[in-house]
Amino acid sequence: MDSQPPQARVVSELNANVPLAQPGEFGPLPIGPLSVWPPVVLAPMAGVTNLPFRALCREYGAGLYVSEMITARGFLMGNRLSVLLASSDPSESPRSVQVYGSDPKDLGEMVRALVDQGVDHLDINFGCPVPKVTRSGNGSAIPVKPKLMARLVSAMVKNAGEVPVTVKMRKGIDEQLLTFLDAGRVAQEEGAAAVGLHGRTAAQLYSGEADWDAIGELKATVSIPVLGNGDIWEAWDALRMMRHTGCDGVIVGRGCLGRPWLFRELAQVFAGQEPAAPPTLGEAVDVMVRHAERLVDFFGEAIGMRQMRKWVAWYSKGFHGSAALRGRMAELQRLDQLRPLFAELDLSEPFPAKALRIGRAKGNKQQRVKLPEGFLDNRDDDSPPKGPHTLAEIEAWEQALQGG
Numbered sequence: 001m002d003s004q005p006p007q008a009r010v011v012s013e014l015n016a017n018v019p020l021a022q023p024g025e026f027g028p029l030p031i032g033p034l035s036v037w038p039p040v041v042l043a044p045m046a047g048v049t050n051l052p053f054r055a056l057c058r059e060y061g062a063g064l065y066v067s068e069m070i071t072a073r074g075f076l077m078g079n080r081l082s083v084l085l086a087s088s089d090p091s092e093s094p095r096s097v098q099v100y101g102s103d104p105k106d107l108g109e110m111v112r113a114l115v116d117q118g119v120d121h122l123d124i125n126f127g128c129p130v131p132k133v134t135r136s137g138n139g140s141a142i143p144v145k146p147k148l149m150a151r152l153v154s155a156m157v158k159n160a161g162e163v164p165v166t167v168k169m170r171k172g173i174d175e176q177l178l179t180f181l182d183a184g185r186v187a188q189e190e191g192a193a194a195v196g197l198h199g200r201t202a203a204q205l206y207s208g209e210a211d212w213d214a215i216g217e218l219k220a221t222v223s224i225p226v227l228g229n230g231d232i233w234e235a236w237d238a239l240r241m242m243r244h245t246g247c248d249g250v251i252v253g254r255g256c257l258g259r260p261w262l263f264r265e266l267a268q269v270f271a272g273q274e275p276a277a278p279p280t281l282g283e284a285v286d287v288m289v290r291h292a293e294r295l296v297d298f299f300g301e302a303i304g305m306r307q308m309r310k311w312v313a314w315y316s317k318g319f320h321g322s323a324a325l326r327g328r329m330a331e332l333q334r335l336d337q338l339r340p341l342f343a344e345l346d347l348s349e350p351f352p353a354k355a356l357r358i359g360r361a362k363g364n365k366q367q368r369v370k371l372p373e374g375f376l377d378n379r380d381d382d383s384p385p386k387g388p389h390t391l392a393e394i395e396a397w398e399q400a401l402q403g404g
C-alpha cells in the first residue's frame with residue numbers, strides 16, 4: 001500500500017508540547033439533566049451563532065451549541081428577526097437559546113414560551129459591553145447590582161422547570177469594579193445549573209489576554225459547574241484552560257469563526273486523539289459554500305449573502321491572496337458568485353499555522369464603560385433598568401448588539 005507523506009502538524013509554538021487528554025482525565029460537563037461530552041460549548045455570538053452556523057459546527061463535533069442572544073422584549077413583541085433567530089429545527093438537539101433581558105417579568109414569559117417549544121438549555125447574558133447597553137444599566141452592568149441579578153436569574157429558573165438555566169458574565173466593569181465572584185454566588189443561590197466566565201472586564205472588550213486565573217478563582221468559589229471562556233483558538237487551548245483552572249467545560253468564541261472544524265479537533269483532543277489536519281484552501285472553500293447554502297436557505301439570498309461577506313474574510317484569513325478578496329466582498333450578492341471569488345487562488349495551499357491565533361471579528365481596543373448617572377450609589381437596588389420598548393427601539397438595540 002502507498003503510504004501518504006505525513007501531514008505536518010498545524011499547531012502554534014505555544015501548544016507544540018501540550019499532551020492529549022489522558023483516559024479519565026476529563027469528564028462530561030453536567031448542566032442540569034444534560035451531560036455534555038466533550039465539555040465544549042459554542043459561545044453565543046450575535047450575528048454569528050444562528051441555526052445555519054450551529055448546524056455546520058455540529059456536523060464536525062459534539063457539545064452544546066448556543067444561539068446568539070435574543071432580546072426578550074423583541075421576542076415577546078413578535079419582532080420577526082428575534083423570533084427567527086430563536087428558532088430551531090427538529091435535528092437540533094440539544095437546543096440551546098441565550099436570552100437577554102432586564103425585566104424579570106419579560107424573562108419569565110420568554111422562558112415559558114421557549115420551554116413550551118421544547119428548548120433544552122437556556123443561558124442569560126450578563127456580559128454585553130456595548131455602550132448603548134451599559135449606559136442604561138443593562139448587559140455587563142447588571143452584576144454590579146446583585147439583587148437585581150438575583151431577581152433576573154430567579155425569574156428564569158422558576159419558569160424553566162426542569163430545563164437548566166446558565167449564566168454568562170465577564171469579570172466585572174473594570175479592574176476596580178470586579179463582580180464575578182459575587183455574581184457566581186448569586187447565580188448559584190438562585191438555582192443556575194452552571195456559570196460561564198469570560199476572563200475579561202467590560203472595559204477590556206476583547207483586547208489583551210483573557211485572565212484564566214479568574215476562571216480558577218471562580219471554580220474555587222462556587223460548587224456549580226464553571227465554564228471557562230476566552231482565547232480558545234486551538235483545541236489544545238481547551239485542554240490547557242481546563243488543566244490550569246480546573247473548570248468543568250470551555251466556551252469557544254472567536255476561534256471558530258471561519259473554522260467550524262475546530263469542533264472536530266476539540267472532540268479529538270478530548271478523546272485522546274491527535275487532531276485531524278485542518279483543511280487546505282480548496283477544502284475550506286467547500287465548507288464555506290456549504291455554510292452559504294445554509295445561510296441562504298434560512299435568511300434568503302439577499303441577507304444570507306450579505307452575511308457571507310464577513311465569513312469570506314474569516315474563512316480565508318491568513319491564506320495568500322485573502323487580502324485582495326476584501327475589496328471584492330461588496331460584489332457578493334448571489335450564491336453563484338461565491339466560488340468564482342477564489343478562482344485565481346491556489347486551492348491546494350495548506351492551512352497556514354499563523355492563521356490559528358489571528359483575532360477575528362473584534363479589534364484590540366479598550367473602553368471606559370459608560371454607566372447611568374449615580375448607578376453605583378445604591379448597589380442594593382433591584383429595580384430593572386430601562387430597556388428598549390418599541391419595535392423601533394428594539395431594532396436599534398439589536399443593531400448595536402451585533403456590533404458588541
Ligand SMILES: Cc1cc2nc3c(=O)[nH]c(=O)nc-3n(C[C@H](O)[C@H](O)[C@H](O)COP(=O)(O)O)c2cc1C
Binds near residue numbers: 069098168253360
Ligand atoms: C461577534 C461576536 C458576537 C458576540 N455576541 C455575544 C452574544 O450574543 N452573547 C454573549 O453572551 N456574548 C457574545 N459575545 C462574546 C462571546 O460569547 C465570548 O464571550 C467572547 O468572544 C470571548 O470568547 P473568545 O475569546 O473565545 O472569543 C460575542 C463575541 C463576538 C466576537
